[in-house]
Amino acid sequence: MSSNSALFSSRPAETQVVLHSALRYAQIASMIIPPVYLIRTLVLRRKPFSVRGLMHNSIAWTGVGAIGGAGLGYGESAVRDRLVRIKSDAQQVRSNDYSIISATLSALLIPAIFLRRAPLPSLVLGGASIGLGIGVWAHLGERLGKGEKVKVGDVTGDVPGVGDVVKKA
DSSP: OOTTSOTTTTSOHHHHHHHHHHHHHHHHHHHHHHHHHHIIIIISOSSOOOHHHHHHHHHHHHHHHHHHHHHHHHTOSOHHHHHHHHHHOHHHHHHHHHHHHHHHHHHHHHHHHHTTTSOHHHHHHHHHHHHHHHHHHHHHHHHHHTTOOOOHHHHHOSOTTHHHHHHHO
């Protein structure tokens, strides 16, 4: 398998697009929700900070992002053309790799660090949710470190809805 192979390449084309869209929206949600939660609890003091609250917010919004992305991917009309673009985008494949690896590591590390502060399933799922976003941030940081330019489209990728708006702008 080459480094340019899509993550879901063993699935039918339509399924690949739905899974890819679900992953991208989950990644976007997991990049945004933890900082928003921290600002809301630590800076704005709307609610007290808790690890349990952070995990539950991360799980919920990453799930919402995945379900919304899957729905938008399902509605995509040019599935085959889009699949070719996804498979040929090395940066997209690398971003997906980073986020999946980071999600796996976070699902292991977060429970080890915060075991007594929240239930284990919340820590595992919340850690994985946060790890998706951390992986994308790490990929973008690596690109910036190499002197490459990073655009909004690099975060949104080729996702129905968001990616289309960024391309038209």
